[in-house]
Amino acid sequence: MNSPPKEVDAPLSGDWxxxxxxxxxxxxxxxxxxxxxxxxxxxxxxxxxxxGTHHFRCVSDTEALRLVLAKxxxxxxxxxxxxKVRERARKVRNVRLAAVAGLATVCAVGAWAxxxxxxxxxxxxxxxxxxxxxxxxxxxTLARARGRDEDLVAYPLDRPSGGGxxxxxxxxxxxxxxxxxxxxTSEADxxxxxxxxxFDRAAIMAVVAQKQRALYPCFAEEAxxxxxxxxxxxxxxxxGNDGHVTKVWVDNAQYQEGPLPDCLLRELQKWPFRPYxxxxxxxxxxxxVGRTG
Numbered sequence: 001m002n003s004p005p006k007e008v009d010a011p012l013s014g015d016w017x018x019x020x021x022x023x024x025x026x027x028x029x030x031x032x033x034x035x036x037x038x039x040x041x042x043x044x045x046x047x048x049x050x051x052g053t054h055h056f057r058c059v060s061d062t063e064a065l066r067l068v069l070a071k072x073x074x075x076x077x078x079x080x081x082x083x084k085v086r087e088r089a090r091k092v093r094n095v096r097l098a099a100v101a102g103l104a105t106v107c108a109v110g111a112w113a114x115x116x117x118x119x120x121x122x123x124x125x126x127x128x129x130x131x132x133x134x135x136x137x138x139x140x141t142l143a144r145a146r147g148r149d150e151d152l153v154a155y156p157l158d159r160p161s162g163g164g165x166x167x168x169x170x171x172x173x174x175x176x177x178x179x180x181x182x183x184x185t186s187e188a189d190x191x192x193x194x195x196x197x198x199f200d201r202a203a204i205m206a207v208v209a210q211k212q213r214a215l216y217p218c219f220a221e222e223a224x225x226x227x228x229x230x231x232x233x234x235x236x237x238x239x240g241n242d243g244h245v246t247k248v249w250v251d252n253a254q255y256q257e258g259p260l261p262d263c264l265l266r267e268l269q270k271w272p273f274r275p276y277x278x279x280x281x282x283x284x285x286x287x288x289v290g291r292t293g
Contacts, residue, residue: 198278
C-alpha cells in the first residue's frame with residue numbers, strides 16, 4: 001500500500017486542528033495530518049486550520065494540502081480497486097467451497113441411498129428371506145458325451161489334425177477325461193493319434209475364478225421366482241475351440257430348461273476364454289442356493 005511522504009512542506013510542519021461532527025480535534029502535526037488523509041480518516045470536506053489562526057477551511061480549499069489531497073485520493077481509488085479484487089476472489093473461493101461441500105453431500109447421500117437400497121432390495125433376497133449363493137471349486141475335464149436324453153458333446157468336424165478323430169467323444173475312464181497341465185506327457189489312442197488336450201488349464205481356471213460370481217444373479221432370479229428355494233445345482237459348460245461357450249447343462253432335473261439355463265448361457269457367452277486346439281474343455285461348477293431367516 002502507498003504510504004504518506006516521510007517529510008512535509010514547511011507550511012505543514014506546524015500544528016493543525018480539524019473539525020469532525022462539530023468537534024474540534026487536535027492539535028496534530030502536519031505529518032500526522034497528511035497520514036490521516038492517506039488513511040481516509042480525513043477527506044476533502046474536512047475543515048482544518050493551523051493552530052493560532054482559528055480560520056477553518058476545507059482540505060480541498062487549503063492551498064498547502066491540495067497536492068497531498070490529490071495523492072491521497074489516488075491512493076483511495078487504488079485501495080478501493082484492491083478491495084473489489086479481494087472481495088471478488090473471496091466470493092469465488094466461497095462458491096468453490098460451497099460446490100465442493102455440495103458435491104460431498106451429494107456423494108454422501110448417494111452412498112447412503114445406495115446402501116439403503118441394497119439393504120432393502122438385496123438382489124439375492126427371496127420374498128421370505130435372504131438367498132445365499134455359494135459355489136464349489138470348479139472342475140475341468142475333457143468334453144464328454146451326456147446322458148441318453150441330452151445332447152452329445154461332439155468335437156467339431158473341422159478340428160486340426162492330431163487332436164483326435166472328428167465325431168469322437170472323450171472317454172471318462174482311467175487315464176482319460178482329465179485335462180493335462182503344462183509339461184505333462186501326452187497320451188495316444190489305439191491308432192497312435194495324439195489325443196492329449198491342448199487347452200491351458202490354468203488360464204481357464206483364472207477366467208472362471210474371476211467371472212463365476214457373474215452367474216449369481218441368475219440364481220438370485222430363480223430364488224425370487226421360487227421362494228424357499230434350497231438346492232444344489234451343478235452346472236457344466238463346454239468351451240469351444242474358438243474360446244466361446246455355446247452350450248450349458250444344468251444337472252438338476254427341475255432346472256434343465258427354462259429361464260435359469262438361458263440366463264447362465266447368456267452370461268457364460270461373455271467370458272473371455274482363449275481359443276485353443278485339440279480336445280475341448282468341459283467346466284463343472286456346483287452352486288448351492290438357499291436362504292437365511
